[in-house]
Amino acid sequence: MKKRRTHLGITAAALVVAGSLAAIAEPGDTSASQLISEFSAQAGSAPSAARGEALFMGTHTGGKPETPSCTTCHTNNPKASGKTRAGKVIEPMALSANPMRFTDSAKVAKWFRRNCNSVLGRECSAEEKADVLAWLSSI
């Protein structure tokens, strides 16, 4: 009986360890390079950092008037912190300045969906996503 209890204890401890490992691993379910490959495969074209830079730095008219550009909040230096329109700091977008960027696929999908709609008034294509990520991970 005693032995069995010990066994259960070990099993429980192992489950706890496994659970916390899973919790730690969860946000890192992807990487910039993995996302770039996936998006370019979807698009059927090679990613272009130059196109990504043009999209990120450009001023657009299709979206909401308050947010004509990615730079409205992220500034024109992706290695620096940005600021939301409500005054909150946004961590740098450039992978070199912020290694945690693009490691959570759900987060990437959510913010592309929201921000492309805010800035462009539509979703971004797979090609555009690959381009922007290619630029932000190359600088």
Next chain:
Amino acid sequence: MKNYMKKSLMALPFMMLGLTAPLHADERMPVVTDELTKAECSACHMAYQPGFLPARSWKTIMSTLDSHFGEDASLSEADRSAIEAYLVANAADAGGRNSWMLRGVGENDYILRISEMPWWVREHRGEVSQRAWARAGSKANCTACHRGADQGWYDDD
């Protein structure tokens, strides 16, 4: 009668105090305790305490997230409805201590910005310098001046 009047007169200053003490600024605003609400709202701005707005305001805000003060702040339907339920349950008209914040707000007023609530306007009128506004950048940036705002403290003005 005389005694009654005397008592009333003595009570008058306290009554006036109760009627006009607008801010209860020394009291702590009940903070956001729901983790999902905290995480999602504070992605862009301080997670404002739900007691600042009536339920009908929160419902409107939460049903127009795709155009949220000039940005798309849309959520999955599961997250959206869970956050709305929390905000509504803790709204200014949910029966808590914050019902005084509804003074001057008509039943059909759908105020969506906390900074347009009559008490907010009253409290900030003539109080904030141009420099302080410039530093804050936005009326949505409570913590620029109220350092403990996200912990419910606004008595540092």
